[in-house]
Amino acid sequence: MSPLKNDTFLRALRREPTDYTPIWLMRQAGRYLPEYNATRARAGSFLNLCKNHELACEVTLQPLDRYPLDAAILFSDILTVPDAMGLGLYFAEGEGPKFERPVRDEAAVAALASPDPADSLGYVMKAVSTIRGALGGRVPLIGFSGSPWTLACYMVEGGGSDDFRQVKSMLYRRPDLMKRILEVNAQAVADYLNAQVEAGAQALMIFDSWGGALADGAFQKFSLGPIRQVIDRLQRERDEPEVDASGRVVGTRRVQVPVIVFTKGGGLWLEEIAATGCDGVGVDWTVNLGQARARVGARCAIQGNLDPMVLMAAPDQIRGEALKALESFGVPQAGIGHVFNLGHGISQFTPPESVTALVEAVHAYSREQRRRGASASSL
Amino acid sequence: MSPLKNDTFLRALRREPTDYTPIWLMRQAGRYLPEYNATRARAGSFLNLCKNHELACEVTLQPLDRYPLDAAILFSDILTVPDAMGLGLYFAEGEGPKFERPVRDEAAVAALASPDPADSLGYVMKAVSTIRGALGGRVPLIGFSGSPWTLACYMVEGGGSDDFRQVKSMLYRRPDLMKRILEVNAQAVADYLNAQVEAGAQALMIFDSWGGALADGAFQKFSLGPIRQVIDRLQRERDEPEVDASGRVVGTRRVQVPVIVFTKGGGLWLEEIAATGCDGVGVDWTVNLGQARARVGARCAIQGNLDPMVLMAAPDQIRGEALKALESFGVPQAGIGHVFNLGHGISQFTPPESVTALVEAVHAYSREQRRRGASASSL
Numbered sequence: 001m002s003p004l005k006n007d008t009f010l011r012a013l014r015r016e017p018t019d020y021t022p023i024w025l026m027r028q029a030g031r032y033l034p035e036y037n038a039t040r041a042r043a044g045s046f047l048n049l050c051k052n053h054e055l056a057c058e059v060t061l062q063p064l065d066r067y068p069l070d071a072a073i074l075f076s077d078i079l080t081v082p083d084a085m086g087l088g089l090y091f092a093e094g095e096g097p098k099f100e101r102p103v104r105d106e107a108a109v110a111a112l113a114s115p116d117p118a119d120s121l122g123y124v125m126k127a128v129s130t131i132r133g134a135l136g137g138r139v140p141l142i143g144f145s146g147s148p149w150t151l152a153c154y155m156v157e158g159g160g161s162d163d164f165r166q167v168k169s170m171l172y173r174r175p176d177l178m179k180r181i182l183e184v185n186a187q188a189v190a191d192y193l194n195a196q197v198e199a200g201a202q203a204l205m206i207f208d209s210w211g212g213a214l215a216d217g218a219f220q221k222f223s224l225g226p227i228r229q230v231i232d233r234l235q236r237e238r239d240e241p242e243v244d245a246s247g248r249v250v251g252t253r254r255v256q257v258p259v260i261v262f263t264k265g266g267g268l269w270l271e272e273i274a275a276t277g278c279d280g281v282g283v284d285w286t287v288n289l290g291q292a293r294a295r296v297g298a299r300c301a302i303q304g305n306l307d308p309m310v311l312m313a314a315p316d317q318i319r320g321e322a323l324k325a326l327e328s329f330g331v332p333q334a335g336i337g338h339v340f341n342l343g344h345g346i347s348q349f350t351p352p353e354s355v356t357a358l359v360e361a362v363h364a365y366s367r368e369q370r371r372r373g374a375s376a377s378s379l
Numbered sequence: 380m381s382p383l384k385n386d387t388f389l390r391a392l393r394r395e396p397t398d399y400t401p402i403w404l405m406r407q408a409g410r411y412l413p414e415y416n417a418t419r420a421r422a423g424s425f426l427n428l429c430k431n432h433e434l435a436c437e438v439t440l441q442p443l444d445r446y447p448l449d450a451a452i453l454f455s456d457i458l459t460v461p462d463a464m465g466l467g468l469y470f471a472e473g474e475g476p477k478f479e480r481p482v483r484d485e486a487a488v489a490a491l492a493s494p495d496p497a498d499s500l501g502y503v504m505k506a507v508s509t510i511r512g513a514l515g516g517r518v519p520l521i522g523f524s525g526s527p528w529t530l531a532c533y534m535v536e537g538g539g540s541d542d543f544r545q546v547k548s549m550l551y552r553r554p555d556l557m558k559r560i561l562e563v564n565a566q567a568v569a570d571y572l573n574a575q576v577e578a579g580a581q582a583l584m585i586f587d588s589w590g591g592a593l594a595d596g597a598f599q600k601f602s603l604g605p606i607r608q609v610i611d612r613l614q615r616e617r618d619e620p621e622v623d624a625s626g627r628v629v630g631t632r633r634v635q636v637p638v639i640v641f642t643k644g645g646g647l648w649l650e651e652i653a654a655t656g657c658d659g660v661g662v663d664w665t666v667n668l669g670q671a672r673a674r675v676g677a678r679c680a681i682q683g684n685l686d687p688m689v690l691m692a693a694p695d696q697i698r699g700e701a702l703k704a705l706e707s708f709g710v711p712q713a714g715i716g717h718v719f720n721l722g723h724g725i726s727q728f729t730p731p732e733s734v735t736a737l738v739e740a741v742h743a744y745s746r747e748q749r750r751r752g753a754s755a756s757s758l
Contacts, residue, residue: 309547
């Protein structure tokens, strides 16, 4: 594996000084890119695309070939883990992910077991190592998983939901069953993420997409608690090539693997999320970046948080919103880190040139912001 | 109109002492009640039910005949106002509300005008006065409207949405058009609510159902600003019958008409919502009631916030969750008010006996809580 040429993203997560604010976009390899749609068409289906390591690698790199993004993220689905548990993941046309065998009763809960990632999730690890090779050290590769609670939502509902009636009914009526599902999921997610690190992932992200659907109190118990269990069990260091001044590999060294937790709709709980032991806290667009920095910035880097719909506006308007976000966060001083991102996945309807405007603006303004900050502090 | 026999709800909103914590439930007249479904079947459709003042009155009173709730809420739809603007409201089977003529371009925006509520919304006012008569002073009647932004979402999207792409695209690309829509809506909502007060509504609620979809910054500008405009224009007092000790009507007196603002997903902005001039702030279940009280309790009453899915649990579990919510809020002391409610509308799948357990528990525990509080403070 090649040494890293651009470590801005990792430095920001470690809250070390950076020359500019790094940026990547959730779902950056996706349907807004024509080249993605072409590869997906060749794969035949979304699941085939996830399960074919060469095609998964191809789409992972597509946005990096278009835009100077500061991180790559493994192309995969958050439901690979429950699929590996044997629940039968499938995609109904126009309806999103579904499971053939949702987990609804005592017997189904008892039968759940954490899968061996080397076995049924081997295709993901193959994708990770293929992508690492293809990246050639351009930017770090992020591995990821759904949070134990978010996986449980899909497992119990059997698909998406707008009221989470099945999973919350179980939570309130049979908390014992819910706890057992979350214990299995916490182990499965930890094993899955550790296997990704082993295969080459240089940072990890836990998507707690449905944590924000929970009530205060239930969130801490049923979403955050299991996330903490996952983080406690993670391999937080890995060996990376050590290079000399000429770029020649002369050995290996231990490096940290930072972990980001993103609870969509979790703005009220940032302090508690930051206390899970993660390195970065993802925030959605309802959060004021300056306030997030004041609340948890000394403890964790902040990742986020432009409304993806800003990318529907004209380039000048996008630049204006990017500037506002950077100004709201303020200049990252020593011990403070910001990774620019959207507050949620990019929309399939985004014009690709909008991303060009955004990435350029974030890089240019954040360099300018640091220059101004430096000249102000040298007065 | 009869004098009020139970003013606990209004007292709590005025942050005056109450013997117990009043409770009502968003969407309390709804599909979880067999008698509601029977009336709706007679009406033929949901819209017919809204537009027939006798049937609207009948369903408004149904939950009060079953449960000792402390307020009634006008049975209507939040989209009556844009319907009166001529957008052509209809309900597609299983798809929720839709508009035949969504507001998507400059010409459609320019053509918008605030309707005269006495004219095209007369059926709502007729329902309000019919319900007031039928209530006979049992409990106060709440009138309501969607917020200007929430109405704009439906008007521009032409129906429900999960990404608000159309309305947010307009907001970010053409803020001038969005501002014009919101100005019309603010005037329309103020006129509509004032007409409801005139017809007999004793409290008002503004449902900002989609405020939480906005980014920080955009929320203040596009949702909260127009809500403040509405509140500034509201008739906040009305004449109510004055009775003597024997209950005989001896004249009239001016009474306050409290206003509640509920932004679903607005927990990060409670201070700003409380500063709109409202009397009560509705909170969803992601908010910690004790923290909400500490943040805005001295300025506004708090309304909320049980997860509606708690009602899927067994009666003992429901009582436990009600107790936890009351304990989290703490005893309402002088200058503090709490109105118990769900954090969102009740689910159509709720067993009716769950509501019995909840209402009884809230009334009994909150009386007990006040007794304990009183004995503790008399030590």
